[in-house]
Amino acid sequence: MDIILSNSSGKPIYEQITDQVKAQILSGALAAGDALPSMRLLAKELRISVITTKRAYEELEREGFLENVPGKGCFVAPQNPELLREAQLRKVEEKLSQAVEEARKGAFPLEELHQMLDILYKGDEL
Amino acid sequence: MDIILSNSSGKPIYEQITDQVKAQILSGALAAGDALPSMRLLAKELRISVITTKRAYEELEREGFLENVPGKGCFVAPQNPELLREAQLRKVEEKLSQAVEEARKGAFPLEELHQMLDILYKGDEL
C-alpha cells in the first residue's frame, strides 16, 4: 500500500493517511478483505508513531472502511459502492461550491470558470 | 462593516474576520483610507476578545491590506487592484483544481462537472 506524507500540506498526518486509504478503496486498489500493513509496520515505514497510524485506522473503522482485529491485523471492510460514489460526489460538489464562492467574490464570469475547468481537467491527465 | 461569525465553519475566528475583510476590500465595499471599527468595538460587537480582533487586523496588516495606527485606529491601505484580482483568481483555481482531483478519484466525467458548475453558479445567485 502506498502512502505519501507531505509536511507542507497543512493537513494532519492521520488525515493524510485516512484520505489516501479511502482513495485507494474507492479506486479499487484495495478491495474488501484485503489486509493493510500493520499499524507498527506502517508507522515504521512512514517514520511516525504507532499512535498516529492507530488514530488513522481507528477513524477509518468508525467510518466503516476497515475492521481492526486485535492480535490479527487490519482489513478492508465490505463496502457499498453506491454509497462510496455518493460520498465522493459530495466531495466534488463541496470543492466546486467553494470555487464558485471565491469566483463570486471576484465577480469572475461563469464562462471563465468553464474554461479553467477544461484546462485543469485535461492538464491533470498527464 | 458586516462580519458574521460561524461556530460550525471549522475556521478559527481570526481567519473568518480576515477572510471577510479581504472580501469586502476586493468587492469595493471597503476602499483605501476607510476606517475600520476599532479592535475594541469589533470585539464587543462580536462578543470576542480584543486579542482575537487584534490578531486578525495584525495579519491583514502583514499582508498589506490594512494599516494599524496606535492611538488612532485601523485603516484600509492603498491596494493594487490587479494584484488583488490575480490573488483571487489563484484562489478560484486552487479550489477548482481540488474539485478536479476529487472528480478524477471517482472517475466523474468532465461533462458532469460542467453541469454541476452551472447549477452551483446559478443556484448561489439568489
Place this chain on the structure above:
DNA sequence: ATACCATGTATATAGTATATATACAGTAAG
C-alpha cells in the same frame, strides 16, 4: 498644560488538537 478617553500593543494563561513514548493485552505458531 493636563486630565481624560479613545485608540493599538504586550504579557501571562487556559483550552484544544496533533503527535509521541511507553507499557498493556490479544492471537497464533513453534
Place this chain on the structure above:
DNA sequence: CTTACTGTATATATACTATATACATGGTAT
C-alpha cells in the same frame, strides 16, 4: 508455554486558538 507478531490504552510534549488583564500612544476638552 514461549515467542513474536498483532491491536490497545495511559500519560506526556508541543503547537495553535482564544482569552483577561495591564500597558503605551494619540487626540481633545477643560
